[in-house]
Structure formats: C-alpha cells, structure tokens
Amino acid sequence: MKQTQTQAEPIPFYRRVDEALKDPMLQKAVTIAQDRLRNGRIQAGEILGNVDEWRKRAEEIRRHTIENLDSYLEQLAANVQKAGGKVHFASDGDEAVSIIKTIAQEKQARSVVKSKSMVTEEIGLNEALEEMNIDVAETDLGEYIIQLAGEKPSHIIAPAIHKTREQVAELFSEKGKKRLSSETPELTAFAREQLRNKFINADIGISGCNFAVAESGSVVLVSNEGNARMTTTLPKTHIAVMGMERIAPTWRDLDVLLSMLVRSATGQKISVYVTALTGPRRAEDADGPEEFHLVVLDNGRSDILGTKYQDVLHCIRCGACLNVCPVYRHIGGHAYGGVYSGPIGAVLSPLLDGYDQWGELPYASSLCGACTEACPVRIPLHDLLIEHRQDMVNQGDAPMGERLLMKAYGFSTSRPGLYEKALKWGYRAAGFISDGDTIKKGPGPLKGWTDHRDFPRPASQSFREWWQKEKKGDS
Amino acid sequence: MGQSTDQETFLNRIAQKLGRERRSGITPPEWPDHPYQNMTLPVTREDKIRHFIDNLAALDTRAEMISENEVAEKILDVIRRENVRSVVYQDDERLEQIGLGEGLQRAGVDTLKWSAEPDSKEQQLQNVEQADMGVTMADIGLAETGSVVLFNGGGRGRVTSLLPPIYVAFLEADRIVPRITQALKRIDEMAGAYRENGTPQLPSCINFITGPSRSADIEMDLSLGVHGPGKVYVFILDR
Numbered sequence: 001m002k003q004t005q006t007q008a009e010p011i012p013f014y015r016r017v018d019e020a021l022k023d024p025m026l027q028k029a030v031t032i033a034q035d036r037l038r039n040g041r042i043q044a045g046e047i048l049g050n051v052d053e054w055r056k057r058a059e060e061i062r063r064h065t066i067e068n069l070d071s072y073l074e075q076l077a078a079n080v081q082k083a084g085g086k087v088h089f090a091s092d093g094d095e096a097v098s099i100i101k102t103i104a105q106e107k108q109a110r111s112v113v114k115s116k117s118m119v120t121e122e123i124g125l126n127e128a129l130e131e132m133n134i135d136v137a138e139t140d141l142g143e144y145i146i147q148l149a150g151e152k153p154s155h156i157i158a159p160a161i162h163k164t165r166e167q168v169a170e171l172f173s174e175k176g177k178k179r180l181s182s183e184t185p186e187l188t189a190f191a192r193e194q195l196r197n198k199f200i201n202a203d204i205g206i207s208g209c210n211f212a213v214a215e216s217g218s219v220v221l222v223s224n225e226g227n228a229r230m231t232t233t234l235p236k237t238h239i240a241v242m243g244m245e246r247i248a249p250t251w252r253d254l255d256v257l258l259s260m261l262v263r264s265a266t267g268q269k270i271s272v273y274v275t276a277l278t279g280p281r282r283a284e285d286a287d288g289p290e291e292f293h294l295v296v297l298d299n300g301r302s303d304i305l306g307t308k309y310q311d312v313l314h315c316i317r318c319g320a321c322l323n324v325c326p327v328y329r330h331i332g333g334h335a336y337g338g339v340y341s342g343p344i345g346a347v348l349s350p351l352l353d354g355y356d357q358w359g360e361l362p363y364a365s366s367l368c369g370a371c372t373e374a375c376p377v378r379i380p381l382h383d384l385l386i387e388h389r390q391d392m393v394n395q396g397d398a399p400m401g402e403r404l405l406m407k408a409y410g411f412s413t414s415r416p417g418l419y420e421k422a423l424k425w426g427y428r429a430a431g432f433i434s435d436g437d438t439i440k441k442g443p444g445p446l447k448g449w450t451d452h453r454d455f456p457r458p459a460s461q462s463f464r465e466w467w468q469k470e471k472k473g474d475s
Numbered sequence: 476m477g478q479s480t481d482q483e484t485f486l487n488r489i490a491q492k493l494g495r496e497r498r499s500g501i502t503p504p505e506w507p508d509h510p511y512q513n514m515t516l517p518v519t520r521e522d523k524i525r526h527f528i529d530n531l532a533a534l535d536t537r538a539e540m541i542s543e544n545e546v547a548e549k550i551l552d553v554i555r556r557e558n559v560r561s562v563v564y565q566d567d568e569r570l571e572q573i574g575l576g577e578g579l580q581r582a583g584v585d586t587l588k589w590s591a592e593p594d595s596k597e598q599q600l601q602n603v604e605q606a607d608m609g610v611t612m613a614d615i616g617l618a619e620t621g622s623v624v625l626f627n628g629g630g631r632g633r634v635t636s637l638l639p640p641i642y643v644a645f646l647e648a649d650r651i652v653p654r655i656t657q658a659l660k661r662i663d664e665m666a667g668a669y670r671e672n673g674t675p676q677l678p679s680c681i682n683f684i685t686g687p688s689r690s691a692d693i694e695m696d697l698s699l700g701v702h703g704p705g706k707v708y709v710f711i712l713d714r
Contacts, residue, residue, distance in 0.1 A: 088479045184693050
C-alpha cells in the first residue's frame with residue numbers, strides 16, 4: 001500500500017505550494033516554530049561541546065544497524081516474545097492495517113487511543129479503523145487539534161504549528177459545545193479532560209516506536225505531554241507499530257541515539273518522559289497492558305537497502321532538517337503532500353511511492369545543504385536530492401525542458417569555449433524576457449522553472465570572465 | 476492473525492536486498508570511546524546534587540535536599556501549598572522507612588497505598604485517577620537533566636507518577652549519577668539476564684521523568700500538565 005496522501009482528491013504540487021505561499025498566517029507560524037526549534041538544537045549541541053563527534057558516532061551506530069538489520073530484527077523479535085509480547089511482520093501498509101484490524105476484531109474494540117506516530121499516518125491506519133466504526137482518538141495535543149480540524153500533520157515534531165490559537169479555540173468550543181477563550185491554559189485543560197476520558201475507556205492503545213532495543217526486546221518512546229505513557233498503560237491491549245529500521249542494538253547505543261534525537265528535535269537535553277516497555281504487564285503487576293503486540297513494517301523500506309539511497313534509513317525522525325530548510329520555511333509541511341515533509345520527505349517519499357506521485361519533491365530544494373549540516377546522523381540529504389534529479393532525468397521522468405537543459409548543460413560545460421559563448425548569449429537573450437534583474441516568465445524549457453519562482457537574469461559578466469580580469473588586475 | 480508475512484521471508488528479503496547471505500547472531504561493536512567523555516559533567520557528590528537541583532529549577536521544578544526526619548514536615552508543606560486532599564503512594568519499603576505513611580496520616584489527607592494485588596484493579600485505577608497527588612521513590616537520578624528514573628512493577632505501579640496532577644519523588648542522594656549514560660549502562664547489564672521463572676530481569680516498564688508534563692503545540696506557547704502531572708517536587712534524601 002502506498003503512503004496516504006493529504007487529500008482524497010490529489011492536488012498538484014504546484015497548487016499546494018501556491019496555496020501555502022498565499023497564507024500569511026502559515027508563513028508566520030512556520031517561521032516562529034522553525035526559529036525556536038532550530039535555535040534550541042544549536043544551543044543543545046553547544047552544551048555537548050563536540051557535537052560532530054556525537055553525530056559521527058550516531059551515524060556509525062545507524063550504519064552498523066542497517067547493515068545487519070536482519071540479525072537485529074531477529075534478536076528483537078525473539079526478545080519481545082521472551083518477554084511475553086507478540087511480533088508481526090508486515091511487508092506493506094495493507095498487511096499492517098490488516099494485522100491491527102484483526103487484533104481489534106478479536107478484542108471487540110470500540111475505541112482506540114493513539115500517541116503520535118508518523119508510521120501509522122504512513123499506512124492510513126486511522127481511516128481503516130474508523131471504517132470499522134471504531135472511535136480513534138489522537139492524544140498528542142497537536143495531533144488532537146488537527147484531527148478535530150480534519151487535517152494532517154504539517155511538521156514531524158509540532159504537527160499543528162500551522163494553526164493559530166483562535167482557530168484552536170474555535171475547534172475546541174465546537175467540540176465541547178461551550179465558548180472557550182483562546183488562552184493556552186484553558187485550551188490545554190479542555191484537551192486534558194476530553195482525552196482523559198478517552199484514555200480510561202479505550203480498549204486498545206496504539207503507539208509508534210522511537211527505538212526498539214534488540215538486546216532486550218524493549219520499545220522506547222519519548223514524549224513531553226505524557227500521552228505515550230497513558231496510551232501504553234491504561235488500555236488492556238498495546239500495539240506498537242515500528243518502521244523496520246528503528247532499531248538500537250543495545251542500551252549503550254540508545255544512549256547516543258536518544259541524546260541526539262531529543263536535542264535535534266526540540267533542543268531539550270531529554271524529553272519529559274522516556275518510557276521503555278518490555279513486553280506486557282507481568283504476573284506481579286497491577287497496571288499496564290495485558291497484551292503487547294509489535295508490528296514491524298517494511299512498506300518499501302527494503303527496496304532502499306543496497307541502493308545509493310540506503311543512508312536515508314538511518315533517519316531517526318527528529319525533524320531538524322525541516323527546521324533549517326529555506327523551502328520548508330516558505331511552503332510549510334502540507335505543500336509536500338505526503339506524510340513526511342521537508343528535506344527528509346523530499347528524499348523519502350519518492351523512494352517509498354515512486355516518481356510518478358512524488359517526482360516534484362526533489363525539486364523543492366535550493367540544495368543549500370543546511371539539512372545535511374543539521375542532520376544528527378549525517379544523512380547527505382541534499383546529495384540524495386541531486387541523485388533523485390539525475391535518476392529522474394535518466395529514467396525520462398523529468399520534464400522535457402529539464403532533460404534538454406541537462407543535456408545542453410552537460411554538452412556545453414564540457415567545452416569551455418562554447419560555455420563562454422552560451423553565457424554571453426544567455427545574458428543578451430535574457431534581455432528580451434527579463435524584468436530588470438529577474439526573469440518571471442521564461443519561454444520554452446525555462447517555463448517550468450519560472451512558473452513558480454523567479455529566475456535571476458544571467459550576469460553580464462561571467463564568473464570566468466571576472467576571474468580572468470581579476471587575475472590581470474584590471475577589474 | 477491478519478495477513479502477516481512470515482518472519483523468515485521478511486528477514487531473507489532484507490538480506491537479499493543488502494546483497495549478501497542472511498546474518499544471524501551479530502555481536503554489537505564495542506565502540507572505542509564515548510563522545511560524552513569530552514563533556515563537562517559533575518564528579519563529586521556535591522556537584523552532582525547541585526547540578527540535579529539547578530537543572531530541575533530551569534524547568535520550574537523544585538528539588539531540595541532534606542534529611543530523613545524532615546520528610547513529614549516537607550510533605551505537609553506541599554499538601555498545604557497545593558491544597559491536596561488525597562494522596563496515592565507506592566507500596567515500597569523505602570517509603571515506609573522514611574515514615575511517609577505516618578507523615579501523610581498526620582497531615583489528615585485521604586491516603587491510598589498502591590497494591591500489586593488489589594480486590595479490584597479497575598477500582599484501584601479509578602482511585603488513583605481521582606487522587607490529587609502521587610508519591611514514589613526514585614531508583615536513579617540524572618544530574619545532567621534533573622531526571623528521576625523509576626523501575627515500575629509489582630507494588631510500584633506505573634500510574635502513581637502519571638495520573639494525579641501533582642507528583643512527588645523521593646531520591647537518595649547517592650543514587651544521582653552524572654548523566655543518562657550511567658543509567659543506561661546499568662539497564663544494559665540487566666538486559667540480557669533472566670529470572671528463575673524465565674521472565675526478563677528488566678521490569679516491564681521503566682520511566683525517565685524530567686519535570687512536569689509540557690506541550691508547546693498551541694502557537695509554541697508553553698503549557699504544563701497536558702496529560703501527566705503539571706507540578707513535580709523532588710526531595711533528595713541526605714543519607
């Protein structure tokens with residue numbers, strides 16, 4: 001099954017971008033969130049003193065884990081079973097949904113509580129459960145807000161950053177059938193009360209998995225609100241859904257990965273809660289779930305193994321790349337269309353679902369490299385975006401103009417004389433279509449580019465010319 | 476159960492995609508050094524305690540060092556300040572030793588001691604949900620972050636530190652370690668070991684708790700007590 005899209009009726013990428021660019025509230029909200037989360041990460045890194053050594057170690061651990069993924073998944077499964085849990089392997093989203101639906105049927109479940117999980121968004125779990133007339137409640141405050149609004153997360157870490165407090169107050173007032181102010185404490189108290197009832201009455205709790213520790217079969221969850229603890233403690237059945245790559249071999253490895261995850265995500269030194277669950281409640285426990293299920297999901301991930309994109313499986317879903325991305329800053333998360341937004345989404349979505357659906361995403365980048373620099377596990381994100389562009393050109397998936405330009409560029413750059421001429425003619429020719437120093441409506445192959453962004457008019461003097469003159473000292 | 480994929484098929488596909496034979500029983504590498512070795516971390520007992528207190532203060536949470544005979548007086552302070560009427564606490568020998576039960580009785584609040592084998596688990600859960608304050612002992616403290624670590628299980632239920640709006644932890648000063656590294660090393664040592672009945676040595680639930688429940692999901696504006704306790708107090712026992 002494919003990644004679920006934001007809308008039932010797919011809206012073209014360029015229209016999503018246009019809509020985002022016309023929304024001043026969104027621009028403001030994204031900017032504030034980005035700045036705060038990014039500055040937090042930088043400060044938290046400074047406290048570490050040697051953040052690059054941490055990043056290198058985190059990368060080494062992730063690389064070793066993915067290179068030996070079959071072995072560690074086997075160990076994880078064995079240890080979950082020893083602790084009394086059940087493990088299910090799902091090749092794709094449909095299988096994962098079917099496994100969870102079967103458990104829900106067996107338990108005759110009527111209500112489910114969920115703590116924030118990107119992977120369940122990926123497989124469209126909520127919609128599937130709602131079709132069975134099961135009440136599904138998202139319990140992370142941000143997720144609860146967007147669920148009431150009937151929307152999708154716009155940020156991995158802060159899913160509702162695009163909503164203003166007035167919009168939240170309106171949603172909550174409608175839900176509670178009483179007028180609420182837009183003050184944060186009042187809104188928070190309302191959500192706490194509503195969701196507390198959901199937690200107590202839910203038959204099943206469904207969580208994601210930040211890391212699964214292979215050596216003990218433990219699922220580790222981080223949360224600031226405590227909803228992950230509630231979800232995994234109160235309902236009689238707990239189902240954790242994990243992307244198959246989210247393994248830490250040992251608790252010592254978890255030390256590095258956890259330190260990097262939380263600092264990179266929010267700039268905290270540690271999240272308010274870190275919860276490690278090893279199987280269901282034991283015979284001597286009076287609380288905790290009676291049953292524990294772990295669903296391990298492939299859904300296109302194994303196709304990335306052994307390719308030049310393999311490093312993308314090192315991702316620990318911190319969102320740091322979103323918080324530094326100039327494109328994300330302008331268009332926000334929804335414009336990306338899929339579950340995963342920002343640079344990581346632009347690399348991952350085409351790999352999971354193909355270029356037909358997500359071919360525009362690798363172009364939603366200025367290739368400035370800020371994402372690569374911010375990544376706590378050193379995924380070369382902007383290099384992978386270029387790889388995507390090349391692959392699309394090679395496979396003929398790129399727009400005609402793009403293919404011609406790439407070919408022409410390759411031809412002329414390999415012949416310096418011709419390249420010089422092309423640059424000069426470019427400047428002159430551009431005089432006809434440019435508006436001062438920018439080109440807003442390009443002809444032919446340039447059109448695809450300038451439909452949605454302005455292109456600077458080529459310089460009157462090329463760098464090579466300037467450099468030659470500079471060397472001679474007559475500039 | 477559902478249409479799941481057979482484990483071997485799933486794992487063999489990974490091996491095949493990685494372009495090699497299937498692997499099993501890989502030993503995790505011993506990484507030569509740890510990046511935290513270059514961090515400035517507290518070493519002495521006094522420094523560790525001071526860091527622990529300062530780091531919690533940065534989260535608007537009060538941690539203070541008290542002696543054992545101050546327990547009743549300190550808990551009464553919190554009860555008065557927060558207008559607490561009902562308290563749930565863990566069935567934990569260490570809490571008995573410091574005289575918590577007596578202290579609570581003298582304060583005149585309704586008390587409930589968590590039981591591993593209550594008459595009705597549902598009723599016990601409801602009672603905890605109604606309580607104003609939960610009290611536990613902590614097993615480890617982390618100086619770098621001001622975290623308390625709880626090994627839940629048996630008489631030490633998970634919900635005592637979760638459902639009531641106020642949470643109080645007692646922590647022995649000597650149990651404070653520099654950072655999470657030392658706590659995870661200890662868990663790492665327990666991880667592979669099993670008890671006589673074949674169940675793992677690791678408890679079914681371990682919680683690291685650092686200050687009050689918080690969210691910034693509404694316009695990045697901080698709010699406390701979203702789902703977990705909005706107020707946390709830590710008393711460090713000088714013994």
